[in-house]
Amino acid sequence: GKSCEVMFTVSEFSRQALPRCFGIPLQKIAVIPPGCDHLTNVPSDPNILDRAGLSPGRFVLGVSSQSPIKNFEGLVRAWKYLDRTDLRLAIAGKENSRVFQGSGIANDPAVVRLGYVTDGELRALYENAAVFVYPSYYEGFGIPPVEAMTCGCPVVVANGSSLREACGDAALYCDPSSPEYIAAKITSLLDNPKLVEEMRTKGMSRGHMFTTRSAAMRLWTEIERQL
16 A cells, blocks of 8 residues: 555545555545446336335335444434334345344334345335435445435435535434434424425435546546556
């Protein structure tokens, strides 16, 4: 790392962290935000909704992870505070039974555990969810919220690490350590159609800033500077 001419990373947050962690001079590190528009290249597969018993606009979406820093447990616990019998919580991604232990919702029929989903299914979930929630404690960038924005889904994310850099003013921010606060932010969208439309518009505009093409062009520009 120290001997390279330039190192690329995905956010200014990560750029500032690398010298502290690895001793790499800050001036050797360039920021190239990732492309987050890959789901627009695959057909949406709404059959996932029928198979899972989900209705458009009537479910909150989360994407699980085995890593504790993703704080999926925070969303699971926030679900209890929502107390919305008209909604379901859909969980996509690799199964992690630990987050359900002691949560009181392990057998809740309103919680739909989808497991692995394809890109087309994920796109359909983003397009039809009432809210996408991402209460991660730490992100180098934060691709899933931007994916959701690109698909027109309102987003609630944690207020730390790189997520403000990724999401700007196109997301609502929560304290990831407080399930009550996460639930309150979700509710503020569920109960305010005008805010939902505002966040959809801002989110889609924000999401379209992070394309694969723009990432490639910025990478090539930085490489040319080193030639």
